[in-house]
Amino acid sequence: MEDFKKIWQRNCSSSSSNAKDVIRPLVEDNCSEFVLAHARRELRPARQFTEVCLLPHILERMRKLGLDKLLRLQSYTWPHLAGGAEQGAMIVGASGSGRTLAYMPPVCHAVFKAITESMSQLKDLEPGAWPQGQLGPIALILVPDLGRVRQVSDLCHALLPRAFNEECFTLTLNVPSTKSSEFFLRLLNGVGCLVTTPTQLVWLWQEAPCLRRFSDLQFLVYDDVDLMSADQLEGVQKVLRKIMPLTHSPQVVMVSQSYSSTLMAKLRALNGNPALVIGDIMEAALYGGTRMNVSLVRSSAKVNAVVQLLRQRPPHEYRTVIHCVDDWHMQRLEKALRDQAYNCQPYYQNSNLPALQQVPNSRGVILLCTDNCKELSIRDAHTLIHYSMSDSWSKFKMRHLMLSGNLSNSLAAKANPVKVPLHSLVLLDENNHQELPLLVDFVQLHQEVDPGVVAVAKRIRQEMDKAKSDQQALCSQILVLGKCYDPVCQDRHNVSHLDRRPDHIPASGDVKVQLVKVYSPTHFCVRLLEHMPLQGSWQTLPHPEVQEIRMLHKLEMASTHYWPPVVGAICIYQSTIAKERVRVLAVATIQNVNIVQSDLPVKVQAVDVDTRIFSTTCGLLFQCPESVQREPPLASDLRLLGLVPYTGERSWTEEDGRNVKLMLTQLPKDYFLQSKIQFATAGTLYVRDLVAIVYEDQLDVHLPRLNLAEELVKTTLAKRCEKAANMILNFFGEVFIEKDIGEKEEKDVLEQKLLETKPTIEDASNNQTAKPSVKTKEGAGPKSKKEPIAVLNECFVNCALLQKGDPTSSSRQDSTQAGIDPVNQAQTQSPIPHMVVRPLIYHQNTTTWEFDLYVIGGDYDFGYLNEDSDESEDEDSDESEDEEQNLDDIDR
Numbered sequence: 001m002e003d004f005k006k007i008w009q010r011n012c013s014s015s016s017s018n019a020k021d022v023i024r025p026l027v028e029d030n031c032s033e034f035v036l037a038h039a040r041r042e043l044r045p046a047r048q049f050t051e052v053c054l055l056p057h058i059l060e061r062m063r064k065l066g067l068d069k070l071l072r073l074q075s076y077t078w079p080h081l082a083g084g085a086e087q088g089a090m091i092v093g094a095s096g097s098g099r100t101l102a103y104m105p106p107v108c109h110a111v112f113k114a115i116t117e118s119m120s121q122l123k124d125l126e127p128g129a130w131p132q133g134q135l136g137p138i139a140l141i142l143v144p145d146l147g148r149v150r151q152v153s154d155l156c157h158a159l160l161p162r163a164f165n166e167e168c169f170t171l172t173l174n175v176p177s178t179k180s181s182e183f184f185l186r187l188l189n190g191v192g193c194l195v196t197t198p199t200q201l202v203w204l205w206q207e208a209p210c211l212r213r214f215s216d217l218q219f220l221v222y223d224d225v226d227l228m229s230a231d232q233l234e235g236v237q238k239v240l241r242k243i244m245p246l247t248h249s250p251q252v253v254m255v256s257q258s259y260s261s262t263l264m265a266k267l268r269a270l271n272g273n274p275a276l277v278i279g280d281i282m283e284a285a286l287y288g289g290t291r292m293n294v295s296l297v298r299s300s301a302k303v304n305a306v307v308q309l310l311r312q313r314p315p316h317e318y319r320t321v322i323h324c325v326d327d328w329h330m331q332r333l334e335k336a337l338r339d340q341a342y343n344c345q346p347y348y349q350n351s352n353l354p355a356l357q358q359v360p361n362s363r364g365v366i367l368l369c370t371d372n373c374k375e376l377s378i379r380d381a382h383t384l385i386h387y388s389m390s391d392s393w394s395k396f397k398m399r400h401l402m403l404s405g406n407l408s409n410s411l412a413a414k415a416n417p418v419k420v421p422l423h424s425l426v427l428l429d430e431n432n433h434q435e436l437p438l439l440v441d442f443v444q445l446h447q448e449v450d451p452g453v454v455a456v457a458k459r460i461r462q463e464m465d466k467a468k469s470d471q472q473a474l475c476s477q478i479l480v481l482g483k484c485y486d487p488v489c490q491d492r493h494n495v496s497h498l499d500r501r502p503d504h505i506p507a508s509g510d511v512k513v514q515l516v517k518v519y520s521p522t523h524f525c526v527r528l529l530e531h532m533p534l535q536g537s538w539q540t541l542p543h544p545e546v547q548e549i550r551m552l553h554k555l556e557m558a559s560t561h562y563w564p565p566v567v568g569a570i571c572i573y574q575s576t577i578a579k580e581r582v583r584v585l586a587v588a589t590i591q592n593v594n595i596v597q598s599d600l601p602v603k604v605q606a607v608d609v610d611t612r613i614f615s616t617t618c619g620l621l622f623q624c625p626e627s628v629q630r631e632p633p634l635a636s637d638l639r640l641l642g643l644v645p646y647t648g649e650r651s652w653t654e655e656d657g658r659n660v661k662l663m664l665t666q667l668p669k670d671y672f673l674q675s676k677i678q679f680a681t682a683g684t685l686y687v688r689d690l691v692a693i694v695y696e697d698q699l700d701v702h703l704p705r706l707n708l709a710e711e712l713v714k715t716t717l718a719k720r721c722e723k724a725a726n727m728i729l730n731f732f733g734e735v736f737i738e739k740d741i742g743e744k745e746e747k748d749v750l751e752q753k754l755l756e757t758k759p760t761i762e763d764a765s766n767n768q769t770a771k772p773s774v775k776t777k778e779g780a781g782p783k784s785k786k787e788p789i790a791v792l793n794e795c796f797v798n799c800a801l802l803q804k805g806d807p808t809s810s811s812r813q814d815s816t817q818a819g820i821d822p823v824n825q826a827q828t829q830s831p832i833p834h835m836v837v838r839p840l841i842y843h844q845n846t847t848t849w850e851f852d853l854y855v856i857g858g859d860y861d862f863g864y865l866n867e868d869s870d871e872s873e874d875e876d877s878d879e880s881e882d883e884e885q886n887l888d889d890i891d892r
């Protein structure tokens, strides 16, 4: 059990309880005081914590974590979900409005109760016996991505008391990235909450198709269901059909930012008493059938647009409210409408009590108001006209509270009386066009929008993106997958001059690097040690450690605070330990540049120590002397091009990164990494492969020990995806890489020509100059591009022995004397695999003879060595099938 425990801890470490992640800021703007709660019967909200029927220790844990407010959304969902079987819910609200906590306490309550019952059953059993029917999780929580897996798991961990022996029963379980028998063992033994992405669930089923039904499942939660793709949901449905219990239907919870009638129908089909709890008034308005129109009009034509709508929906039939930006606009509109014979009741900021009392009885009278009149409690309007937009999205949403009295309950047992159709017209003019993209996104989720308006919104968004193109770090999904799949991603999605490769970053050829940090299985921070340009020889670059000491010395002097921070500039960050150079990535809005704000939030990226991105404040930034700013960064990012997460997720887990780090830390101390550059952008080298080279004491040579890309594929951490690679290349586009690739192609042709004209092989020990490649006889060496590294090792060892004149190998002199061609002799002793190119250059450094080899993995361009091979063609076709599969996976 000891080993099992260790492995298990490693597998599960990503989900270790982290109370910090449980408490994230409650976004006040998103937390509307309004809640629409519909069900068959009237829902009774809890008025205070003591009324909430949850286990005392869950409430106690919440209190300890500071989760001690009774938010309106939660005051409805907690009592409803804690009611037991058939009580499902659809929870709609903005992100950060307390939606996760709206379902989590009742879920943990059910889990804890179920575990306690099964434990008491266990006590009565004979030693070694197992309770009947015990299988799988009590709650299955599906979330859209791995980041969310971690957050939700942390919350489960924090709320579930650790009162049980986790060897028997796992409280919170995540699906590991690689196959693990322990995971299935845990699953079989019983789990409290299984938190997984749809892709992981499908993978789980594929790995264990004989998995039995989750007979104890009591809760099925789709968290952020609107962020799951149609394919993901379809995949999940297929699996759920196989694993859902046959005896009962679990309570289903769906959490979403927007209301969906299709999902609501599914929920109703699964649960007898579903509730709809919406904490967003605009979503509620659209659920209630409100029709929204967005019109782009010049400010001079706005009155006409209002009059047109009033003709279609006369105020004496439809109670009408018009929102203006301020009293001045309201006054002008009132005059214009009175001129058109409309009866208006303006509610100015200084309006008195009698005016307020008149307002609710104003049928046939148009009510004019601004966002500043919170005391107006109109709830039964039929037509809302937004003559001007609000100065914030949340205020604009709250205007729809005026429609809330007319929203009918679609779940009610008794049919509602037919209601008057509701209408909300937004008039956008040239002054507030920036809100258009957001508004169009929102309305498009629920209804069709005029294509003309959509096109304008798209153009405005592109312009806005362009304007901020210099301000954001590039989206990490683009850097791995070539495309961003996150609809609310705030990072930059277009290339800018900031991405251009500076001269000190090599554009092609091979590099030897020193590893600084592992960010993910395919993303590393490195320092360049040596560079070999195409057709060139290794050039040693200034030693990183020496550089670092030099840099530290230069930074010592800096003492002037850096103000105002400018995006893209290099400055000095003073941590508690040392000073280091950083590049400014983003700066919060500066109110007044003449006043130094030391608490101004700034996002920066380290350039020397490593390449981490972090947030700090201006008070910790100092001016960097110009000469030091110009010094090339000591650290670079290195990414493996075209390798994507094996699981089909869009990112790796922290645990995946740790596993790769572990692989690399198991290498002997003095290893370095060698790689062939595909292309480079500012600060990032994209490489196809990464080979760890270690020094072999006994042979006195450096030999390749680990091909990381192959290892990632072998251990099912990653898979090759040419589509992703091409998308990344396309993204960075010709502007940045055409020149580099052009150079490379030119040199490749040259190299090819050279190969054709030179003899096949020469004795390496004879003269230490560049050697052309070898063409082996068919069948003499391994044929597969994916030849095990061991074969290559053997070959290199033989080459080394040959070079060193090892008595056990054939010495050139002897063989010449014997009239044997030394090269052919070497070949007979050690068949050289197809993909091995004899060293171009041998050179000596201070410690050892060193091979400079074209190594190693299948992706090095050795095509000319086995171009006639039928088998390689077959293999290629297999690979292209794999790629097709990868493309599909990624598209999903």
Ligand SMILES: Nc1ncnc2c1ncn2[C@@H]1O[C@H](COP(=O)(O)OP(=O)(O)OP(=O)(O)O)[C@@H](O)[C@H]1O
Pocket (backbone or CB within 6 Å): 022, 023, 024, 025, 026, 027, 066, 067, 068, 069, 070, 071, 074, 093, 094, 095, 096, 097, 098, 099, 100, 101, 102
């Ligand atoms: N009842 C509560 N009392 C105190 N704080 C709360 C309560 N509910 C939520 N919060 C705070 O609000 C934060 C966000 O809550 P929650 O994670 O439930 O929101 P969410 O809508 O699911 O947001 P997201 O989609 O971003 O995860 C929590 O981290 C917590 O700090």
